[in-house]
Amino acid sequence: MESLTKTQIVLLVLLVSFVTSLATGIVTVTLVNQAPQPITHTISKVVEKMVPKEVLVKEKTVIFSSEENLVKIIKEASLAVVGVMVGTTKDLTATTTNEEIRKKLTPSGSGFFVSKDGIVLTNKHIVGDETLEYVVITSDGKTYPAAVISRSSSQDVAVLKVEGNNFNFIPLGNSKNINVGQTAIALGSDSGEFQNTVSVGVVSGLNKTAAALNSFSGLEDLVALIQIDAAANPGNSGGPLVDLSGRAIGINTVGAPRENIGFALPINLAQKDIADAFKQIKN
Template sequence: MENLTKTQLIFLVILVSVVASVATAVITASLVSQSPAPVGQTINRIIEKAVPGSQNISSEKEQIITTREEAIVKSVERVSPAVVSVVATKDLPVVEQYFINPFENDEFFQQFFPPGSLPDFQVPQYRQKGTEKKQISSGSGFLVSADGLILTNKHVIEDTKADYSVIMNDGRKITAKVLARDPLQDLAILKIEGAGFSYIPLGDSDKLKAGQTVIAIGNALGEFQNTISVGVISGLHRTITALGSQIGPEILREVIQTDAAINPGNSGGPLLNINGEAIGMNTALAQGAENIGFALPINLAEKDLRDFQNFGKIRYGFLGVRYVIITQKIKEEKKFSVDYGALIIKGSQGEKAIYSGSPAEKIGLKEGDIILEFGGVKINADTTLAELILKKTVGEKVSLKVLRENREMTLEAELAEMPEN
């Protein structure tokens, strides 16, 4: 897996919504100075139109060249009705200011001043006067079904005590219900009541290539609904540390890097291919850098949708081990014969290395074992055991190559469902 840089960790600003607060920090992407893509760049898409009544179709076919600009415009027109703004509101205290004269009812001062002659000295005081529902944040999302299922980032709807609604492209405001928050990924599913909604088809993020044209759409800065930006896929399989949300630092793996402008408020909006299919979800931008944004691969969100539709919740596979990745340093310290793999160890507070009743316990894994491969894939710092488990499903049987006391063995585990705690 490829890191963003080799010399430093780039801290990212989670694109949560523009929060309505007394002091709001806004990060801009200097879009004004960027030049648009040249008009008329062609892509390799040729539509052949046969001339009616022609005997020699090959000699009389009409080739219609679709330009890059035309393809982008058509895709945007088609998907825009399915892109929504996600708004969070909450009952907040209404604070009232009033003034008092601290000398007015003080018997000590009244001894020295006749009635009505006390100094007119006013001190401000504050008190709560009820509550008022106010907007506290906004982000983006997009419809993925005609019956109102919406995908967005978890950090956009992270406040469990807030109420959520979506603003449609035509200005309608509809109450939204949070159906599920992904416990491991920055993903969430919302639902609005109704039928016949326009929705965005999902592409396949496993088939992406660097250099592909992409389109980012979202509620930029929480103010400019359905803002469009165009760029390319700059990189794939990035690992980043995202900061700036109440969720805290998050390590996001396998994310898509793009130079399409992504701004605060774009969180949860779709990253589209030129055919108008969602291939990612706008999630983060690099602070202090230009044209470096990141999106979660859509296949992660598609897995969450399937889980919710089939089981009513988002599920993850579970092996049940605590481990550290073996490095060259650990190899030398422990005098291991390998410099890769997952070494099964106790937790930092002395917790058991193997969870009781877990698949790992059932197949006989022990503290000190080294899992070299999981499902035929070598485990190392770039491809961790946790990452490989994420790609598997509950109930799936997976082979493990294990090193125990310098002896290799192959075991098979059936993944359980990850406990909620």
């Protein structure tokens, strides 16, 4: 070493430094390649999994299960609702148009089938004139003569009979099980427009009393009524009040549109009239 010149010593130091630096670089690259991925990359992967990528979805109407059930009940119950008209069917044919029907028949109210063999429930005041004849128009636009089987002496209830069978009908519920706050659906037939009307609300009162104008007997008080917070549409009288099981729990009878309330007779009040009608038909 003593024989080395100053220049050679400097070159040797530089060479050792270069070799050392090169070796350090190689070791560092090797360690990085073999080491786990950086923590920031790991975090980004976790975030990526938590936040899903944007997915293109075709636009469609979303109906919640409760709403879907309500729509189904209304659709099925509407098939059993009829328009009650004053008149006869002798001048009506299969080709008679709605406009011609309007000229020949007078809208009176609504009703609904309670059996597949043609028993129709309605209000007494709708068919109160015993000198007139009545016709019902079903949801599919067909017309049938309707015989008045009974008019209740104590309630605004009447039972009609339509000849035929396999009619869509609404099963009867139990009005004793009605609770304030439950959903109620009032259906009817807007006879002037030949289409069903629907009001959905909640039962807001029980055992109510309301005055109804009967065109045949004048003003009369109706008692034990179901009150709902939905105004009765024109023509709803005589139509069914239905619960969320699709059963008739009442018969729409009177409404107060300005107060946005309607009233219905509990279906249990019509049970005897319906039973008597079945007995009469069988005999």
